[in-house]
Amino acid sequence: MCPPDDGLFSLSDGMPPVHIDRTLDHLTRAPVIKGRDYWRALRGDRPMPTRADIAPRDLREFLPHVGLMEALPIPGGGEDYFVRIAGGKMEEIFGPMTGQFIQSVLPPETAARWRVILDEVRRSRMPLAATSRVAYNNLRHLKQEVFIAPLGADGDVRMLFGVLDIWPVI
Secondary structure (H helix, E strand, O other), X not given: OOOOOOOEEOOOOOOOOEEEEOOOOOOOOHHHHHHHHHHHXXXXXXXXXXXXXXXXXXXXXXXXXXXXXXXEEOOOOOEEEEEEEEOHHHHHHHOOOOOXXXXXXXXXXXXXXXXXXXXXXXXXXXXXXXXXXXXXXXXXXXXXXXXXXXXXXXXXXXXXXXXXXXXXXX
């Protein structure tokens, strides 16, 4: 399933809808905006930067919000996303994720929502932003904004750069 262009999608009844923004012009959260701007600066005139372009020292202002995920084969066939780095803000909400496949740490319905967005970034080779209520562990009083962008060379996207912010909705 591909998310619609700049619209809402939902994977199942009872799950909060996700708003997709492919323009990247409607971001509101400072760490997410900094992540978008950092990725754009690294990209320059290329379609996307590589993983080697990312320097941890450049991420200081928003490092707790950063995630790096790699598409890897899983036992039994298929692929899943392996979390190379999950910033502290991600792990505060979703628990320890670094060094694990998303299918092993997230409930199936939450992992499916993540996979739709991650797969779309890989397929399109273009970044996108998504906003929704948190659909995890009865935390729907929290809202999230995420920027996900491809990393790779020669059109091959194996890794994704993400910046996530989560805050309470009053």
